[in-house]
Amino acid sequence: MTKLAIIYYSSTGHGTTMAQELASAGEAAGAEVRVRHIAETRDPETFADNPAWSANYEATKDLPAATGDDIVWADGVIFGSPTRFGSTASPFQTFLDSLGGLWAQGKLADKAYAAFTSSQTAHGGQETTLTGLYTSLMHFGGVLVPPGYTDGLKFADGNPYGVSHVTGPENQNELDDATKAALGHMAQRVVRIAGLLAA
Numbered sequence: 001m002t003k004l005a006i007i008y009y010s011s012t013g014h015g016t017t018m019a020q021e022l023a024s025a026g027e028a029a030g031a032e033v034r035v036r037h038i039a040e041t042r043d044p045e046t047f048a049d050n051p052a053w054s055a056n057y058e059a060t061k062d063l064p065a066a067t068g069d070d071i072v073w074a075d076g077v078i079f080g081s082p083t084r085f086g087s088t089a090s091p092f093q094t095f096l097d098s099l100g101g102l103w104a105q106g107k108l109a110d111k112a113y114a115a116f117t118s119s120q121t122a123h124g125g126q127e128t129t130l131t132g133l134y135t136s137l138m139h140f141g142g143v144l145v146p147p148g149y150t151d152g153l154k155f156a157d158g159n160p161y162g163v164s165h166v167t168g169p170e171n172q173n174e175l176d177d178a179t180k181a182a183l184g185h186m187a188q189r190v191v192r193i194a195g196l197l198a199a
């Protein structure tokens with residue numbers, strides 16, 4: 001069975017929703033799936049006035065948090081981070097920074113990688129977040145598997161770099177059909193290419 005790890009950071013829950021959608025699609029594609037959140041680095045008291053952040057924290061804090069071994073285990077990895085100032089969030093970056101030892105041993109290489117993000121606005125930096133993240137994956141020696149426009153449905157969500165959700169000013173958590181379809185397509189594609197690499 002192809003092994004797919006979905007490793008993400010989420011503060012207010014959009015990334016959690018996207019990770020769950022990817023996990024369902026990965027399992028439907030025949031993969032063994034591990035979903036791992038990157039643990040919150042902030043004191044919960046500092047976001048106690050943000051109900052969505054507190055709810056996501058409570059819902060995920062007792063689940064197993066991501067470690068480098070989850071990447072070593074996997075044939076394919078899909079990373080996720082919110083867009084913050086046009087880049088990945090600092091807890092996500094801290095997780096990447098913890099991987100130096102595995103990188104030095106070559107244990108992050110030769111796997112299939114892709115990524116997802118969300119942001120409040122359509123042109124608020126989703127593409128820079130994803131392409132910036134892919135720069136680090138090149139340092140891993142990862143095999144990038146961006147969705148491109150490899151299926152007609154990509155012309156609906158319109159992001160060839162990965163999959164992205166726009167929350168809008170209302171902080172909409174529900175994913176639209178185009179985003180759901182794009183997440184399903186990306187999961188299937190990573191599982192397929194990861195299976196070929198692992199064979």
Ligand SMILES: Cc1cc2nc3c(=O)[nH]c(=O)nc-3n(C[C@H](O)[C@H](O)[C@H](O)COP(=O)(O)O)c2cc1C
Nearest residue numbers: 010011012013014015082084085086119120121124
């Ligand atoms: C510090 C900070 C910086 C942000 N920067 C951006 C940004 O550059 N562009 C944007 O459109 N949204 C930005 N946002 C909004 C988040 O990207 C958005 O709420 C995202 O969906 C959060 O994902 P999550 O619910 O998985 O944490 C920012 C939010 C925070 C807290």
